[in-house]
Amino acid sequence: MKSPNTNNKYLKPFKNIYILILVVFVVWMIFFDSNSWFIHNELNTEISNLEAEKEYYKKNKEKDDKAFKKLSSPDGLEKFAREAYYMKRENEDIFIIEYEDSLKTKDDE
Numbered sequence: 795m796k797s798p799n800t801n802n803k804y805l806k807p808f809k810n811i812y813i814l815i816l817v818v819f820v821v822w823m824i825f826f827d828s829n830s831w832f833i834h835n836e837l838n839t840e841i842s843n844l845e846a847e848k849e850y851y852k853k854n855k856e857k858d859d860k861a862f863k864k865l866s867s868p869d870g871l872e873k874f875a876r877e878a879y880y881m882k883r884e885n886e887d888i889f890i891i892e893y894e895d896s897l898k899t900k901d902d903e
Contacts, residue, residue, distance in 0.1 A: 876888075
């Protein structure tokens with residue numbers, strides 16, 4: 795009587811030692827090796843995330859450089875101090891006018 799595995803058409807190619815070694819090698823390289831496909835995929839994802847973060851910081855640096863150039867002049871520094879910190883010169887009165895639509899309400903918070 796024949797054994798059921800001897801004539802199985804799916805297992806026939808695996809009787810060849812070269813194909814068996816190739817399959818084991820491919821499985822090893824995809825899953826178990828230190829340079830496996832999964833690790834490469836993870837590293838490529840991390841690289842793309844870091845490059846996106848690099849572009850974000852470059853844009854912020856350009857924006858900060860423009861703000862620094864404005865603040866490096868005395869007129870720009872005075873304008874910033876007046877707008878951000880409501881500073882004033884001696885013998886000068888400042889009136890802050892706030893419109894109703896610019897005020898924060900409980901719904902905005």
